[in-house]
Amino acid sequence: MNKHALTIISLFSFVAAAAVFASGSPQDPSKEELKLQLPKPMFIGTPRNIKTPNLEVVTGKPRGPFFVPMGTIILSAKKAVTSSDMQPVIGELSFLTDGEKSGEDGYFVELGPGGQWVQIDLGASSTLHAVLVWHYHGQARVYRDVAVQVSDDKDFLKGVTTIFNNDHDNTLGLGLGRDKEYIETNEGRLIDPKGAKGRYIRLWSGGNTSNDMNHYVEVEVYGTPPK
Amino acid sequence: MTKTSYRGLVLAALAAAALFRFPSLGLRPMHHDEANQAVKFGALLERGEYAYDKSDHHGPSLYYATLASAYARGRATLADLDEATLRLVPAVFGLGLVALCLSFGTSLHPGAAALAALLAAFSPAMTYYSRFYIHEALFAFFALALLVGLWRYTERLSSLAAMAAGLSAGLLFATKETSVIIIPAAVVSIFLAGRLRGKTAFGPAVRLKISGEHVFLALLAFLAAAAVLYSSLGRNLDGPVDAVTAFKDYFAKGAAPSLHAHPLGYYLGILVFSKSGGLVWSEGAVFVLTLVGLAAIIARRSESIAGRRLGLYVAVYAGLTTGTFFLLPYKTPWNVLAFYTGWLLLAGIGGAFLIRAARKPALKAAVLVLLAAGLAHLGLQNYRANIRYPADPRNPYVYAQTSPDFLKLVRRVEDLAAVHPAKKSLLIKVVAGPYEQWPLPWSLRGYQNVGYWKNPADAGTLRDAALVIASDENASLLLPALGDSHQVEYYGLREGTLLALFIPDALWNRFLLSR
Known part of the structure; x- marks a missing residue:
């Protein structure tokens, strides 16, 4: 007989026999089926990836106005940036303070996986009134373990004020964060430092919902410089 | 080619196919579609419940085939199942497809058959969807089984060969609705090839004569396989009817898709060249050899590699299936398997032709080195696609994949x-x-x-x-x-x-x- 025919017939017979066996399997008499009242999942075909360049605000509403003391200026523009990863694979640390906030490729810096920080030297100890952070807003994404600290100590060993922390399970070891996670948008995340003072601002993150890497498009620090 | 070297190549192809397909089957997170199939299979496994659902699922063959895998691994409930148990099924059919490349008998030069099998084994696309719990690996297997079956029928003109071809077509139909493209393409190709007259390198080309009895037996095998599976082994008589009426929806979806509409060259981008986020992907070795094989067949220079009739048969089949899938607006990357088998056979012919055409030893050695380099390139990308970046959006075989x-x-x-x-x-x-x-x-x-x-x-x-x-x-x-x-x-x-x-x-x- 044709070998091919034999192969196909054997395969089909095997599958059919297995199916018949399965349909006749007796149930354990000591057990009964658990009747769930909960709705079942809906079967549906293949989804499609969402392509949302420059994602708009999730709530559909723009952020409301934020008021700061008179004389507040941007302190971070063109200031020096250092990082726990001084050799980023993509982009440069200077992107954080260059004023470009596009969500497209070529405007973000990518730091290594896991917990990483970037640090901006404002040049002098200042009173801070607003910090705006854009990690990456080319697609819907949440950055994990976001924490922002301010200090006059460049090593952040003393005099550290934490102005934002959503590391709710203390992965970074900075203490339990009480702030909420958020979805990145082109508006950036506005953090209220409530007048915290410091020369250095350090921003932490621990990967994101798309991959384990850390990204920054821009960071803007607003405040009043020392007189 | 000596018998020893042929056996060595066959062994290498099967070993490579197994090595690429079976390890770390649970590595990639379950895709939306895989999870869908898994939960549907769970009902069959736990309660023997299966009914063909023409709206959101393809044919029944995948689910019934998975019973064998579940029993072999001692799994009795959905909760018992794991990714490896499910993905073992397409992996086995993926391995079977490699073996089927070697089943064209003496009409195909053993070097061409072995090279086609090697290319199928190393192909990242073939491997990726052989590790994916959806219907495609089974579909590609049964499509090639039909191609082989029709060919072997023309050689023997026997009742059994006719039934084997019919059975393959029935199982293909019971796997996925796109069989409506593959079956006519294979039948048209064999009829066109059968009209050839004259002597070929492999002997006289006998004009294809088909008896009514053989057609009847083939149809009977087709209907039996399709009816048994679509009717859930006789328990759902609406199933076979739904299998036919489903085409109305699938024609509409294929021609005017609301999702998954992609441009004409979409599949070329996946298979021939793509670049994303610093990663470059190409199965260019297969593509170049496919073109060489096609050119050799058209120029009638391949007859010492594949009989003229077989060459024409494979070329027409590859052309019809490739053309149809390219033209359909509805495109998903796993559909490449449906026509890529034709490319791989042509590539095998192309590679064997190049070896034969290189008469000087140095030139022959250069061709062999290039072919080995092509396989190595495919192997490297296979590792990247399936082990290093199996769920990375930069991987061209990844589509709406669940994130790690x-x-x-x-x-x-x-x-x-x-x-x-x-x-x-x-x-x-x-x-x-x-x-x-x-x-x-x-x-x-x-x-x-x-x-x-x-x-x-x-x-x-x-x-x-x-x-x-x-x-x-x-x-x-x-x-x-x-x-x-x-x-x-x-x-x-x-x-x-x-x-x-x-x-x-x-x-x-x-x-x-x-x-």
Whole structure:
């Protein structure tokens, strides 16, 4: 007989026999089926990836106005940036303070996986009134373990004020964060430092919902410089 | 080519196919579609329930074939199943496809057959979807079985050969609705090839004569296979009817898709060249050899490699299937398997032709080195596609793939259930549209109380739930009500799609104390 025919017939017979066996399997008499009242999942075909360049605000509403003391200026523009990863694979640390906030490729810096920080030297100890952070807003994404600290100590060993922390399970070891996670948008995340003072601002993150890497498009620090 | 070297190549092809297909089958997170098939199979495994669903599922062959894998690995319920048990099925058929490349008999030069098998074994696309619990690997296997079956029938003109071809077509039809493209393409190709007259390198080309009895037997085998499977082994007589009426929907979906519409050159981009995020992908070795094979057949220079009739048969089949899938607006990357088999056969012919055409030893050695380099390139990309970047959006075979981040959500739910008094009976409410629900039903298969709703309004009170999982759209609706009393975590479901996990503060604090 044709070998091919034999192969196909054997395969089909095997599958059919297995199916018949399965349909006749007796149930354990000591057990009964658990009747769930909960709705079942809906079967549906293949989804499609969402392509949302420059994602708009999730709530559909723009952020409301934020008021700061008179004389507040941007302190971070063109200031020096250092990082726990001084050799980023993509982009440069200077992107954080260059004023470009596009969500497209070529405007973000990518730091290594896991917990990483970037640090901006404002040049002098200042009173801070607003910090705006854009990690990456080319697609819907949440950055994990976001924490922002301010200090006059460049090593952040003393005099550290934490102005934002959503590391709710203390992965970074900075203490339990009480702030909420958020979805990145082109508006950036506005953090209220409530007048915290410091020369250095350090921003932490621990990967994101798309991959384990850390990204920054821009960071803007607003405040009043020392007189 | 000596028998020893042929056997060595065959062994290498089968070993490579197995090595690429079987290890680490659980590595990639379950895709939406895989989870869909898995849950449907779970009903068949646990309760013997299966009914063809023409709206959202393809044919029955995958589910019945999976019974063999589940029994072999001692799995009796959906909760018992794992990714490897399910993906073993396409992997076995993927290996079978490599073996089928060697089944054209003496009409195909053994070097061409072995090279086609090697290329199929090394191909990243063939491997990727042979490790993917959907219908494609079975579909490609049965399509090649039909191609081989029709060819062997023309050689023998026997009743058994006719029935084997019919059975292959029946199983192909019972696998996926796109058989409506493959079966006519194969039949037209064999008839065109059968009209050839004259002597060929492999002997006289006998004009194809088909008896009515053989046609009847082939049809009988086709109908028997399709009817048995589509009717759920005789328990659902609507199944075979639905299998036919389904074509109305599939024609509409194929011609004017609401999702998955892609341009004409989409498949070329996947197979020949793509570049994303610093990664470059190409199965160019196969493509170049396919063109060489095609040119040799058209120029009638390949007759010492494949008989003129076989060459024409494979070329017409590859052309018809490739053309049809390219022209259809509806495109998903796994559909490449349906026509890529034809390319691989042509590539085998092309490679063998080049070796034969290189008469000088130095030139022959150069061709062999190039072919080995091509295989090595495919092998390297195979590793990258299937082991290094199996769920990375930069991988061209990845499509709407579940993010590895999703597995962190599953682990978090496991950790939270471990500290909850109800353990795995805790109430989980999933509030997400169907495109955001999967693969949760697979990943949460071990939990007894999981409910799924599209909208928060339909889910009743959410405060009675131990956990709430919501799409990001629904999460923004739930935040005002639950935000103050729940910890909220976001997880990536797919590229650009998030799920939010709402954890009551009491449970969250218990979890923190347990760490």
